[in-house]
Amino acid sequence: MRLNQITLPVSDIARSKDFYRRLGFRLLVDSPHYCRFLAPEGDTTFSLHAETGSITPGAVIYLESDDVEARHDALVEAGFRFEYPPRDESWLWREAVLLDPDGHRIKLYHAGANRIDPPWRVKPEA
Numbered sequence: 001m002r003l004n005q006i007t008l009p010v011s012d013i014a015r016s017k018d019f020y021r022r023l024g025f026r027l028l029v030d031s032p033h034y035c036r037f038l039a040p041e042g043d044t045t046f047s048l049h050a051e052t053g054s055i056t057p058g059a060v061i062y063l064e065s066d067d068v069e070a071r072h073d074a075l076v077e078a079g080f081r082f083e084y085p086p087r088d089e090s091w092l093w094r095e096a097v098l099l100d101p102d103g104h105r106i107k108l109y110h111a112g113a114n115r116i117d118p119p120w121r122v123k124p125e126a
Contacts, residue, residue: 005036005045006059008104013050015101020048022078023106039063057103068110072096075108092118 010016017035021027024040029047036047040063065071068086075098076082083097086108095109 005047006061007047007049008059008061008100008102009051009055010048010100010102011051011055012101013048016048019101020046023075023080055102057099057105059104061104061106063106063108064115065108065110068094068096068108071108 008016013033013035017027017030020037025037025046026040027035027037028045029036033050034047036045038045046061072082072086080098083099086094086096088094092114093109093111095107098106098108100106
């Protein structure tokens with residue numbers, strides 16, 4: 001199996017669509033209640049679905065970049081506000097965090113070899 005996409009609930013589809021397009025996502029499907037994107041790089045898809053009522057953020061979106069500082073600075077220059085700038089974390093990733101209009105957490109990060117092969121990785125079975 002391959003992961004196809006993740007869909008997030010949003011309260012205002014137009015506002016969220018604009019946010020993710022400004023972030024670099026490429027629009028594939030557009031309707032009044034649903035839109036789907038290609039990630040800024042690669043072929044991973046991501047979608048938004050308009051919901052009524054309150055939105056409870058849960059999933060965290062991870063966007064990997066080889067140069068977190070440069071990407072962070074470019075996004076700040078474009079008007080994005082981060083909860084915190086790039087910093088080193090105890091799990092050996094460098095990351096910065098921003099929120100989308102409904103409060104969904106987005107982590108801009110770089111992990112290098114630690115993304116797939118951290119020191120605490122489960123060893124393959126023989």
